[in-house]
Amino acid sequence: MTDNRYDVIIIGTGAGGGTLAYHLAPSGKRILILERGDYVPREKANWDPQVVNVDAHYNAKESWLDKDGKDLHPHTNYYVGGNTKFYGAALFRLRKEDFGELRHHGGISPAWPISYDDLESYYTQAENLYQVHGNRGEDPTEPEASSPYPWPAVTHEPRIQQLSDDFARSGLKPFHVPVGVMLDEKNPHKSRCIRCNTCDGFACLVGAKSDAQVVCIDEAIKHSNVTLLTNSLVKRLETDSSGREVKSVVVERNGNLETYSADLVVVSCGAINSAALLLRSANDKHPRGLANSSDIVGRHYMGHTNSVMMAISKCPNPTIFQKTLGVNDFYFGSKDFEYPMGHISFVGKLDAITLKAGAPAIAPNFTLELMAKHSLDFWLTSEDLPDPNNRVTVGRDGKIVLTYTPNNLEAHERLQGKLKQAMKQTNCAMHGHECHQGLFVRNLYVGQRIPLAGVAHQNGTIRFGHDPKTSVLDANCKAHDVDNLYVVDGSFFPSSAAVNPALTIMANALRVGDHLMKRLGVSKTTYEQNRQQDRELVVSR
Numbered sequence: 001m002t003d004n005r006y007d008v009i010i011i012g013t014g015a016g017g018g019t020l021a022y023h024l025a026p027s028g029k030r031i032l033i034l035e036r037g038d039y040v041p042r043e044k045a046n047w048d049p050q051v052v053n054v055d056a057h058y059n060a061k062e063s064w065l066d067k068d069g070k071d072l073h074p075h076t077n078y079y080v081g082g083n084t085k086f087y088g089a090a091l092f093r094l095r096k097e098d099f100g101e102l103r104h105h106g107g108i109s110p111a112w113p114i115s116y117d118d119l120e121s122y123y124t125q126a127e128n129l130y131q132v133h134g135n136r137g138e139d140p141t142e143p144e145a146s147s148p149y150p151w152p153a154v155t156h157e158p159r160i161q162q163l164s165d166d167f168a169r170s171g172l173k174p175f176h177v178p179v180g181v182m183l184d185e186k187n188p189h190k191s192r193c194i195r196c197n198t199c200d201g202f203a204c205l206v207g208a209k210s211d212a213q214v215v216c217i218d219e220a221i222k223h224s225n226v227t228l229l230t231n232s233l234v235k236r237l238e239t240d241s242s243g244r245e246v247k248s249v250v251v252e253r254n255g256n257l258e259t260y261s262a263d264l265v266v267v268s269c270g271a272i273n274s275a276a277l278l279l280r281s282a283n284d285k286h287p288r289g290l291a292n293s294s295d296i297v298g299r300h301y302m303g304h305t306n307s308v309m310m311a312i313s314k315c316p317n318p319t320i321f322q323k324t325l326g327v328n329d330f331y332f333g334s335k336d337f338e339y340p341m342g343h344i345s346f347v348g349k350l351d352a353i354t355l356k357a358g359a360p361a362i363a364p365n366f367t368l369e370l371m372a373k374h375s376l377d378f379w380l381t382s383e384d385l386p387d388p389n390n391r392v393t394v395g396r397d398g399k400i401v402l403t404y405t406p407n408n409l410e411a412h413e414r415l416q417g418k419l420k421q422a423m424k425q426t427n428c429a430m431h432g433h434e435c436h437q438g439l440f441v442r443n444l445y446v447g448q449r450i451p452l453a454g455v456a457h458q459n460g461t462i463r464f465g466h467d468p469k470t471s472v473l474d475a476n477c478k479a480h481d482v483d484n485l486y487v488v489d490g491s492f493f494p495s496s497a498a499v500n501p502a503l504t505i506m507a508n509a510l511r512v513g514d515h516l517m518k519r520l521g522v523s524k525t526t527y528e529q530n531r532q533q534d535r536e537l538v539v540s541r
């Protein structure tokens with residue numbers, strides 16, 4: 001065995017790759033993790049809205065192209081921990097029905113090759129691992145779960161509690177959003193999380209967000225059998241002469257090309273970069289791109305239809321941690337619209353600096369500063385449907401091209417209408433119904449919806465399924481065409497559902513991890529012993 005030979009290579013350290021690395025680490029197998037980025041530098045700027053939201057300092061420094069050949073500056077992050085370093089840590093299970101076929105206004109959301117029950121125990125494991133805080137039973141669409149959340153829900157601050165009460169009075173069933181922050185409200189002096197206003201979209205300066213670096217990679221690399229190489233960009237995957245096996249992983253590191261190999265290679269670069277990597281790895285046996293006999297790689301790109309809507313009230317909103325309230329009453333439809341509409345929750349509290357960058361319509365008699373002080377900042381998500389023409393391709397120069405035409409938009413417009421209606425029914429003690437001045441779309445970008453560059457919820461480009469003609473991966477997320485190639489990031493989704501994707505990516509990585517350990521012949525006893533040693537180490541620390 002040469003130094004460059006491993007049992008498993010994992011490419012990417014985000015929700016998928018990071019979680020898989022954590023899960024496989026106690027197996028004793030030689031594991032190499034390759035990450036193109038470095039650690040997010042720990043600096044005060046981590047929590048500076050000007051640096052983060054206006055200067056986009058931590059965003060990927062590359063440009064892609066849209067379908068018209070225009071430059072696209074993706075809002076994505078290349079760091080250890082991937083996009084989970086910056087995520088809002090709202091960690092939802094998909095609904096049970098999302099795994100089956102669902103009819104939408106804009107078409108069909110296809111069924112998954114696995115059911116909710118296949119993933120349930122992994123959702124529970126992922127919730128424990130990522131320390132999710134939530135209250136089971138409040139969300140009317142929530143699927144059955146085998147155990148409660150490991151931590152109680154993050155409480156609403158007074159303004160949000162008031163809104164929750166208003167919504168409940170009007171017949172809605174508002175619930176506490178499940179979030180992965182290490183907040184201990186009973187012991188605030190000991191709590192790692194300080195409940196600050198720079199969480200969603202920011203890296204956590206005090207390491208209290210349950211992200212894939214803090215929770216998974218930092219733990220995985222304590223095992224001597226696990227190696228992490230940062231600043232290591234995987235350029236291509238090469239196969240043996242049969243084309244059935246990835247034989248080498250070509251990496252650009254310190255300005256040089258290096259080659260690594262492993263029995264199993266797991267790609268987890270995020271849905272857009274994973275598709276691009278497979279497409280760039282075309283060879284004689286895989287002329288359309290690696291594992292792409294179906295011509296499906298890169299197709300069916302989804303990223304949700306998302307929008308931020310600010311409700312401006314006469315009453316101020318001094319909330320610090322705003323992402324605690326959700327409404328799923330319209331997830332599957334309503335009496336007046338029989339199709340799914342989606343999910344309503346919050347973004348982190350918007351501030352005047354961030355708003356300046358977005359130039360929203362100004363409410364009458366309000367300045368941006370005043371708007372920021374008085375706004376409730378909603379996040380709306382609707383499902384976008386898999387369209388083969390919405391796709392990732394790679395130009396001759398290797399540049400990513402993202403072609404996307406939005407679909408199922410009626411659902412999103414209806415959802416916006418439902419929120420407006422719900423806000424009209426709220427009744428402030430001081431200002432009555434007149435408290436709400438209206439809902440304003442925050443034009444952080446051009447147009448109403450979060451535009452194409454907002455690729456936060458990217459998924460679907462390397463879908464899994466039973467039929468090799470219509471999917472790239474089998475139900476274990478192994479490539480149909482290649483015997484030792486797996487994908488565990490958000491690429492595998494056949495449909496995007498309408499809740500945030502990260503917990504499903506994490507749970508699936510744990511599921512695929514179990515399959516890989518069987519394939520590698522890892523003894524359960526050795527694994528459990530090693531995992532137990534980890535736990536004892538944590539306790540004695």
Ligand SMILES: Cc1cc2nc3c(=O)[nH]c(=O)nc-3n(C[C@H](O)[C@H](O)[C@H](O)COP(=O)(O)OP(=O)(O)OC[C@H]3O[C@@H](n4cnc5c(N)ncnc54)[C@H](O)[C@@H]3O)c2cc1C
Nearest residue numbers: 012014016036078082083088089090234269489490500502
């Ligand atoms: C601001 C923001 C807020 C969000 N909020 C939420 C939320 O509240 N809840 C939720 O569920 N989701 C949220 N998301 C989305 C969530 O972060 C993603 O769904 C999740 O991180 C995707 O996991 P992944 O494994 O598919 O990819 P990523 O986490 O993106 O990881 C991919 C990794 O691969 C690396 N990589 C890429 N190409 C290569 C290469 N060629 N060689 C080596 N390494 C490579 C990248 O650097 C990265 O580390 C948010 C995202 C953003 C940006």
Ligand code: SF4
Nearest residue numbers: 193194196199204208
């Ligand atoms: S709210 Fe908590 S987890 Fe989030 S950034 Fe602040 S301290 Fe970190």
